[in-house]
Amino acid sequence: MTKKSRRKDTVIAHTAMKPWDNVGIPNPPIYYASTVLFPTVEEFETRDRPPFKGVQYGRSGTPTQFAVEEAVTDLYEGAHRTVTFPSGLGAIAAATITFLKHGDHVLISDSVYGPTRKRVGANLLERAGIEITFYDPLIGAGIEDLIQPNTRMIYMESPGSHTFEVQDVPAITKVARAREIITVIDNTWSSAFFCNPFKLGADIVLEAGTKYLCGHSDAMLGTVTVATEEQFQALKGMQNTLGSRAGADECYLALRGIRTLSVRMERHQKNAMEVATWLAARPEVERVLYPALPTDPGHALWKRDHTGASGLFGVMFGDYPKAAVSAMVDGLDLFGIGASWGGFESLAIPINPKGSRTAVAWPHDNPMVRLHIGLEDPQDLIEDLEEGLGRLNAAR
Numbered sequence: 001m002t003k004k005s006r007r008k009d010t011v012i013a014h015t016a017m018k019p020w021d022n023v024g025i026p027n028p029p030i031y032y033a034s035t036v037l038f039p040t041v042e043e044f045e046t047r048d049r050p051p052f053k054g055v056q057y058g059r060s061g062t063p064t065q066f067a068v069e070e071a072v073t074d075l076y077e078g079a080h081r082t083v084t085f086p087s088g089l090g091a092i093a094a095a096t097i098t099f100l101k102h103g104d105h106v107l108i109s110d111s112v113y114g115p116t117r118k119r120v121g122a123n124l125l126e127r128a129g130i131e132i133t134f135y136d137p138l139i140g141a142g143i144e145d146l147i148q149p150n151t152r153m154i155y156m157e158s159p160g161s162h163t164f165e166v167q168d169v170p171a172i173t174k175v176a177r178a179r180e181i182i183t184v185i186d187n188t189w190s191s192a193f194f195c196n197p198f199k200l201g202a203d204i205v206l207e208a209g210t211k212y213l214c215g216h217s218d219a220m221l222g223t224v225t226v227a228t229e230e231q232f233q234a235l236k237g238m239q240n241t242l243g244s245r246a247g248a249d250e251c252y253l254a255l256r257g258i259r260t261l262s263v264r265m266e267r268h269q270k271n272a273m274e275v276a277t278w279l280a281a282r283p284e285v286e287r288v289l290y291p292a293l294p295t296d297p298g299h300a301l302w303k304r305d306h307t308g309a310s311g312l313f314g315v316m317f318g319d320y321p322k323a324a325v326s327a328m329v330d331g332l333d334l335f336g337i338g339a340s341w342g343g344f345e346s347l348a349i350p351i352n353p354k355g356s357r358t359a360v361a362w363p364h365d366n367p368m369v370r371l372h373i374g375l376e377d378p379q380d381l382i383e384d385l386e387e388g389l390g391r392l393n394a395a396r
């Protein structure tokens with residue numbers, strides 16, 4: 001069997017294993033390094049030729065970073081290489097600033113993760129003289145009308161991690177390719193396990209590895225995967241310039257997490273589907289925003305482009321005051337109240353998309369909660385939520 005013909009579960013179990021480089025140990029060890037020694041002056045002086053090949057200095061990575069980068073690349077069929085960063089937001093900042101410069105224009109989906117807009121967009125890109133237009137995530141091929149002579153990048157996140165609109169990625173990448181505009185997508189929700197945006201025409205695929213790749217709520221990581229050596233050199237150069245290298249412990253934890261990615265993702269999907277279906281049938285709930293539900297407006301696109309759904313979805317309640325929804329969430333026993341998602345445990349936070357849209361107003365006033373469904377028994381989660389809905393009604 002060739003490496004190429006291996007199926008995803010096998011890739012996950014065997015990628016980046018180099019036992020005979022490491023005294024027979026299956027997972028690569030953690031290298032802590034700043035200095036790297038060379039046996040001769042000549043080897044020292046030619047250490048960066050060709051650039052970013054091998055181990056040169058701690059800042060540009062050691063076999064610990066390279067192992068998880070190799071694993072993520074292997075998960076995305078058609079990918080060239082991956083660069084890791086100390087967080088998902090760090091990956092977003094690097095992926096955008098590498099391929100944009102002063103005077104360029106970027107189109108960013110209105111549904112992106114809040115800090116992509118407020119921190120990377122306002123704090124980094126606009127300050128660097130890069131013009132941003134936010135677009136309707138459902139625009140599809142209509143993105144063509146927003147392209148300017150200086151448009152260099154289209155940034156997507158599908159589904160958006162607050163409002164869960166599924167973007168027509170192939171329609172957008174087709175327009176972009178015809179005009180040599182680079183496309184970048186945040187694929188954190190599906191992770192490499194449920195979606196390969198390279199097959200949908202994307203150029204650059206990033207993930208907050210903090211979520212499903214690490215999977216245990218104990219590490220932060222960002223990954224940016226590119227399709228060509230030219231893109232890799234540009235991105236790796238920027239990572240080095242920023243001195244933004246992922247920590248060795250985090251890389252080790254991510255590779256450890258990736259080994260169980262398939263079983264975790266399948267269980268997140270099963271549990272989330274059970275809880276989402278139950279919630280959708282409740283009279284207190286106006287809508288569940290989960291593309292895997294056949295009633296979701298993004299279901300057809302999701303089904304076309306993804307092979308499964310993760311554990312994150314939104315719940316829009318009926319006409320309840322915010323205080324009643326807070327009372328419901330406060331009393332939940334199995335759902336923690338906290339940012340992030342993708343770990344083994346369930347989480348619940350209030351969300352208000354109204355305040356973070358500029359291209360198309362979020363048309364709903366109803367209170368919303370975002371749930372991450374973890375690996376608990378879904379019946380226990382449903383019982384916890386049922387008691388919560390009792391509090392919701394009592395506080396109305």
Ligand SMILES: Cc1ncc(COP(=O)(O)O)c(C=O)c1O
Nearest residue numbers: 087088089113161188208210340
């Ligand atoms: C969709 C999405 N992308 C990126 C990030 C940023 O990742 P990190 O928290 O690792 O910086 C998050 C974090 O919640 C996210 O939800």
